[in-house]
Amino acid sequence: MAAPPILLRLLFVLNPISGDIDKSSLEDTITSFCRERGRTVTFFHTSGENDLTKLQRHIREHSYDAVFAAGGDGTVSLVAEALTETNLPLGILPLGSGNGLSKDLGIPQDQQEALHLIWDHQVRAIDTLRVGGTFCAHLADLGFNALVVERFCSGDTRGPGAYVRIAMQEYLGYEPAHYRIITDQETYEGPAFMVTVANANTFGSNVVINPDSRLDDGEFEICLIEPFPGTAALGILYQLYTDAFDESVYTRRLRCRRATIEVPGHDQVLVQVDGEPQQARLPLQVTIEPQSLRVLLPL
Numbered sequence: 001m002a003a004p005p006i007l008l009r010l011l012f013v014l015n016p017i018s019g020d021i022d023k024s025s026l027e028d029t030i031t032s033f034c035r036e037r038g039r040t041v042t043f044f045h046t047s048g049e050n051d052l053t054k055l056q057r058h059i060r061e062h063s064y065d066a067v068f069a070a071g072g073d074g075t076v077s078l079v080a081e082a083l084t085e086t087n088l089p090l091g092i093l094p095l096g097s098g099n100g101l102s103k104d105l106g107i108p109q110d111q112q113e114a115l116h117l118i119w120d121h122q123v124r125a126i127d128t129l130r131v132g133g134t135f136c137a138h139l140a141d142l143g144f145n146a147l148v149v150e151r152f153c154s155g156d157t158r159g160p161g162a163y164v165r166i167a168m169q170e171y172l173g174y175e176p177a178h179y180r181i182i183t184d185q186e187t188y189e190g191p192a193f194m195v196t197v198a199n200a201n202t203f204g205s206n207v208v209i210n211p212d213s214r215l216d217d218g219e220f221e222i223c224l225i226e227p228f229p230g231t232a233a234l235g236i237l238y239q240l241y242t243d244a245f246d247e248s249v250y251t252r253r254l255r256c257r258r259a260t261i262e263v264p265g266h267d268q269v270l271v272q273v274d275g276e277p278q279q280a281r282l283p284l285q286v287t288i289e290p291q292s293l294r295v296l297l298p299l
């Protein structure tokens with residue numbers, strides 16, 4: 001197999017707020033790391049406003065060999081979407097709260113080790129999704145987790161502790177909605193605690209919502225957790241942390257290439273896509289773009 005081309009001109013997309021991590025010395029670290037090995041590096045800082053349009057324009061107006069996302073899943077998703085109109089590979093420097101996609105891809109969570117991907121890597125093409133038209137590289141969901149993510153994003157603390165605190169507060173009064181899910185394979189109708197549209201496997205919290213599923217198989221999964229009694233909660237949580245999603249009587253997975261999700265009686269729904277909450281119009285269409293994103297992975 002031919003060696004991948006050497007990546008000389010690199011763009012790093014930095015999210016200054018991701019993961020509540022101090023990034024004051026990050027640019028110097030990356031710059032000296034790259035210079036020592038003859039790479040040139042440019043930085044693009046996200047602002048939280050119109051970043052996709054600005055990044056796409058920047059990439060179009062410059063010549064790069066690869067673009068690294070230095071942030072969490074939201075930043076990775078932003079850069080991944082910007083790259084869909086190019087053939088450039090995505091590198092990930094995990095600097096978020098959860099870093100779910102980078103964990104699923106086996107990318108080192110240590111900064112120095114992740115930077116080695118600049119020269120020691122393989123390139124793999126993975127699938128991406130559109131959920132109600134919104135780009136999704138990792139996971140999207142409706143229901144309980146979407147609500148927790150929304151509360152988390154509107155709060156002023158970003159770490160994992162804040163997420164757990166909000167989840168516990170919301171759990172007690174939570175009312176599951178009723179869904180109708182029509183895929184190219186089957187139809188499901190009933191109430192659900194949460195409905196996850198999964199391109200990948202694992203949330204940044206290490207909850208394995210979609211075990212043993214590949215990121216490049218041209219299919220995605222809809223992972224359902226049906227309403228459960230309080231006495232079953234700990235058991236389900238244990239299964240989610242031990243790759244045992246399918247072993248609960250309250251879970252099921254629909255594997256497909258296309259899906260339409262309806263919430264009867266509603267014309268919009270709260271959905272989180274790659275960690276970003278938004279209101280989406282119903283019915284929600286989910287489509288897949290097989291092997292549409294090239295990613296730098298460890299050898």
Ligand SMILES: Nc1ncnc2c1ncn2[C@@H]1O[C@H](COP(=O)(O)OP(=O)(O)OP(=O)(O)O)[C@@H](O)[C@H]1O
Pocket residue numbers: 015016017018019020046047048049071072073074075076095096097098099100158204274275276
């Ligand atoms: N300069 C900025 N100021 C405020 N918000 C920003 C800025 N740049 C990006 N953002 C916001 O940061 C969010 C993405 O954060 P990201 O997902 O990368 O980190 P995280 O949430 O800490 O980590 P993870 O998603 O892995 O848990 C987006 O909502 C984006 O709008």
